[in-house]
Amino acid sequence: MGSVLIAYATRSGAAHDIARALEAPLRQGGHRVRLASLADAPTIDGADLVVVGSGINATVWYPEASAWLDAHQAALLATKVAVFNTCLNAADPSKREEALGYNRPAVESVDAAASESFAGRYVKEEVGFFQRLLLAVLGKGSQDHVDTAKAAAWARELLTLMRP
């Protein structure tokens, strides 16, 4: 039995929903699981696996997620790490490489063993004027592609990282 920290940064809830969907399969694999918002600056506390994810804003992770990786880089390099993002490009199979590419700085900074990108959502009413303008320029209207079953399937793959 090992311990897993799942930590996420979110604005419109997709990364939170994905993080929550990762919990049950990891628990069913026999592990202790902690779920935490990066806004609460969680500690690693000897976790055997850290799964950390963020929503994407203009191609990059949210600042609190990148700052948390930087702050805990030494500890993260000494444990197993899996990273994920939530973004709209992940809903388009032809943009998979681009969507996964948003994780590259995180993968490189903590030598992540796994990386995934999940389709997110855009709720026009929840974002500020300039962000709405940016999304309008990109031709995006409100949409929701969050698929928790995909997250659960990834969590079952992550169980292989917990084997000695």
Ligand SMILES: Cc1cc2nc3c(=O)[nH]c(=O)nc-3n(C[C@H](O)[C@H](O)[C@H](O)COP(=O)(O)O)c2cc1C
């Ligand atoms: C201002 C803004 C910029 C965004 N930039 C991108 C982007 O560069 N690429 C992308 O695929 N999705 C982009 N998105 C979509 C978000 O990544 C998507 O809404 C995702 O669900 C955010 O995660 P969260 O729901 O956990 O906050 C953007 C959304 C907003 C509001």
